[in-house]
Structures are given as structure tokens and as C-alpha cells.
Amino acid sequence: MRVGVVGLRMGLYLATWCRRLGMDVVVGCDRDPDRRAEAAAQLPGITLAEDWRELLHEDLDGVVLANNFDEHAPPAIAFLDHGVHVLSESAACASVDEAQALIAAEQRSAATYSFAENYVFHPHVQLVRDAVDAGEIGRITLVEADYLHGMSPGDVTALIRDPGHWRGRIAPTAYCTHTVSPVLALTGELPTEVTAFPVDSADPRAAVVLLVRLTGGGLAVTRHGFLQGEPDSHWSWVSVRGTEGLAESVRAAGDRAWSVRVRHEAWAAAEDVAREQERTPAPLLLDGATVEPKAVGTVRVLEGFRATVEYGEPPLIPVRPAVAASLVGILGAQSLRNNSHPTPIPDLTSTP
Numbered sequence: 001m002r003v004g005v006v007g008l009r010m011g012l013y014l015a016t017w018c019r020r021l022g023m024d025v026v027v028g029c030d031r032d033p034d035r036r037a038e039a040a041a042q043l044p045g046i047t048l049a050e051d052w053r054e055l056l057h058e059d060l061d062g063v064v065l066a067n068n069f070d071e072h073a074p075p076a077i078a079f080l081d082h083g084v085h086v087l088s089e090s091a092a093c094a095s096v097d098e099a100q101a102l103i104a105a106e107q108r109s110a111a112t113y114s115f116a117e118n119y120v121f122h123p124h125v126q127l128v129r130d131a132v133d134a135g136e137i138g139r140i141t142l143v144e145a146d147y148l149h150g151m152s153p154g155d156v157t158a159l160i161r162d163p164g165h166w167r168g169r170i171a172p173t174a175y176c177t178h179t180v181s182p183v184l185a186l187t188g189e190l191p192t193e194v195t196a197f198p199v200d201s202a203d204p205r206a207a208v209v210l211l212v213r214l215t216g217g218g219l220a221v222t223r224h225g226f227l228q229g230e231p232d233s234h235w236s237w238v239s240v241r242g243t244e245g246l247a248e249s250v251r252a253a254g255d256r257a258w259s260v261r262v263r264h265e266a267w268a269a270a271e272d273v274a275r276e277q278e279r280t281p282a283p284l285l286l287d288g289a290t291v292e293p294k295a296v297g298t299v300r301v302l303e304g305f306r307a308t309v310e311y312g313e314p315p316l317i318p319v320r321p322a323v324a325a326s327l328v329g330i331l332g333a334q335s336l337r338n339n340s341h342p343t344p345i346p347d348l349t350s351t352p
């Protein structure tokens with residue numbers, strides 16, 4: 001499977017994993033000569049380009065898009081139109097128009113679109129999903145998901161206060177995909193409305209809370225940005241309440257942060273006794289070595305992409321839930337601008 005990679009920072013990490021998993025990463029692309037030099041050193045034999053359009057003519061089976069967060073849709077559409085399977089990093093689109101254009105491109109293409117949402121496949125999220133899928137907590141009513149970084153003020157400034165970098169120009173709601181994608185995967189539903197609040201009105205870019213209504217009637221509360229005190233599960237915490245119990249990742253330091261507490265209420269059990277368990281994820285082994293927990297999601301995403309391209313398996317996260325997660329961030333920004341007004345999310349499932 002011949003793969004190209006656009007953007008060589010996160011993209012270099014993904015390219016390295018692609019090679020470890022047996023994919024042939026033949027070409028990479030970055031505007032920055034330092035990133036190209038780093039890629040040449042780490043990926044012997046790779047061809048390097050400055051502009052992603054050069055990769056359209058490289059006879060690729062698949063492309064990994066890890067360029068700027070708010071610039072993924074134009075290359076995704078171009079590669080789909082060239083019959084190249086796309087794996088796109090954590091934003092599918094940056095506007096409603098782009099969302100429609102991307103869905104239309106995927107529909108007319110012989111190739112597929114996959115969303116590279118490793119947070120859906122983190123070990124603790126998978127444990128919560130197993131409990132939900134087994135019916136252990138009943139019908140889902142409330143999901144909470146956090147993507148929060150406990151960082152120093154100086155590090156936060158360096159990361160998000162440069163208006164010349166995508167992290168400085170995107171809306172504070174935009175990077176909600178690491179929380180909303182797990183919510184959509186756990187529930188199998190789509191968002192219908194978002195209401196966004198800044199956490200600290202004195203520093204509204206630092207962190208936001210989103211209230212997201214889902215098609216099944218349930219509610220999701222997602223928090224993301226920069227707040228202190230988070231567990232060590234790669235800035236991710238997930239909690240699902242059902243009609244009969246709860247499954248949530250443990251807010252803890254160290255390895256225990258990947259564990260999940262499952263509670264089934266006594267009144268819902270035949271024996272009238274509550275079931276309370278803390279579950280630890282089984283390690284993922286690759287070539288006899290344990291994959292570190294924070295990389296498990298990446299391995300799952302790349303293995304899924306390969307299965308889609310090589311064996312025709314359906315994408316792990318296809319275009320519609322990818323676009324839906326991004327729309328929550330786009331329309332959440334509109335809600336923020338309108339003083340936290342509830343904002344409907346269009347149903348694009350009927351896009352011609």
C-alpha cells in the first residue's frame with residue numbers, strides 16, 4: 001500500500017507508525033525545509049515535496065492529511081477526486097460549505113474517506129464502549145467528555161496565542177473533535193444542536209464547555225482547552241451515564257487513568273446488588289512488544305485505514321460523523337459569538 005503524508009510534524013509521527021505497520025510511505029510533503037530534513041533523516045528513501053498538489057501524481061493508494069487543522073478539506077476533496085483514499089487528521093472541514101463539498105466529493109469518488117480520530121480508540125474509551133455495547137448500563141442518557149491540558153500559562157501562550165499559527169487562529173470551540181468523536185462513536189448518534197460557553201470570561205480562548213443535543217434525545221457535555229488537574233490518559237476523560245448505570249474513566253494519575261469504573265445499580269439487577277468494578281485495559285502487543293497506551297488509538301486508526309484501502313473494509317470513522325464532529329466546533333463558535341445562543345446543526349445526511 002503506497003502512502004503519501006501531507007504535513008510532517010504530527011504527520012511524521014503517523015508516517016513512522018505507518019512504516020512500522022507495514023505500509024509503504026513513499027512520499028511526504030511540507031512547506032518547511034526543516035520538517036522535510038527531519039523526515040529525510042527519519043524515513044530513509046522517502047521522496048519529499050513542498051506542495052501537496054505534487055502528491056496527486058504519485059500513484060498513491062492512500063494519503064494521510066496532517067497539515068494545518070483548518071485546511072484539510074481542500075486536499076481531501078482533491079485526493080478523493082483523484083481516486084486516492086484519504087485519512088484526515090482531527091478536523092474534517094472548517095465551514096458548512098466545506099462540509100457539504102467534502103460529503104459530495106466522497107460520494108462521487110471510488111476512494112474512501114476516513115477520519116484519523118485516535119481518541120475514539122484510546123484504551124479507556126474502548127473499555128467504556130465495551131460496557132455500553134454489552135448493555136451493562138442501559139440506554140445512554142448523558143455523556144461527558146474532556147480534552148483538557150493542564151499546562152503552565154507560558155506554555156499555553158506559546159501554543160495558542162500566535163495568530164500566525166493555526167492553533168492561534170482557530171475558534172476556541174474548533175478542536176472539539178477529540179471529545180465529540182468519542183461521544184458520537186459511543187452513542188451511534190449525530191449532533192442536532194450546540195450551545196457553547198467560555199469557562200472563564202476573563203480568558204475566553206483558554207477553555208470552553210459545549211452542550212450538545214444528540215439525535216437520540218440524550219445530551220453530551222464536552223470540555224476542552226486548558227484547565228488544570230487532568231488525569232494522565234493523554235488529556236482525555238470520558239463518562240457515560242445510562243438508564244441503569246455508569247461507565248467512566250478514572251480521574252487518576254499514572255496508569256490507572258486508563259482504567260474504567262463500571263457501576264450497575266442494585267435496583268436494576270436481578271439479585272438486587274449493585275455491581276461495581278474497576279476495569280484495566282488489556283495491553284496491545286505488536287511484534288511481541290507492548291504499545292504504550294497513548295499510541296494504541298493511532299495504531300488502531302492506521303490499521304483500520306489499511307483494512308479499508310487493502311481489503312475494502314468500511315472506514316472506522318467515515319465522512320458523515322467526521323463532518324458532524326467538526327460542525328459542532330464550527331457552529332459552537334457561532335454560538336459563542338451570539339452570547340451562548342443554542343445553535344442548530346444542519347442534517348447533512350441528505351446532501352445530494
Ligand SMILES: NC(=O)c1ccc[n+]([C@@H]2O[C@H](COP(=O)([O-])OP(=O)(O)OC[C@H]3O[C@@H](n4cnc5c(N)ncnc54)[C@H](O)[C@@H]3O)[C@@H](O)[C@H]2O)c1
Binds near residue numbers: 069
Ligand atoms: N490526533 C492527535 O492526537 C493529534 C496530535 C497532534 C496533531 N494532530 C493534528 O494534526 C494536524 C497537524 O498538527 P501539528 O501539531 O502537526 O501542526 P503543526 O503546525 O506543528 O505542523 C503542521 C505542518 O504542516 C505543514 N503544512 C501546513 N500546510 C501545508 C501545506 N499546504 N503544504 C505543505 N505543508 C504544510 C507545516 O509547515 C507544518 O510543518 C492538525 O490537524 C492537528 O489537529 C492530531
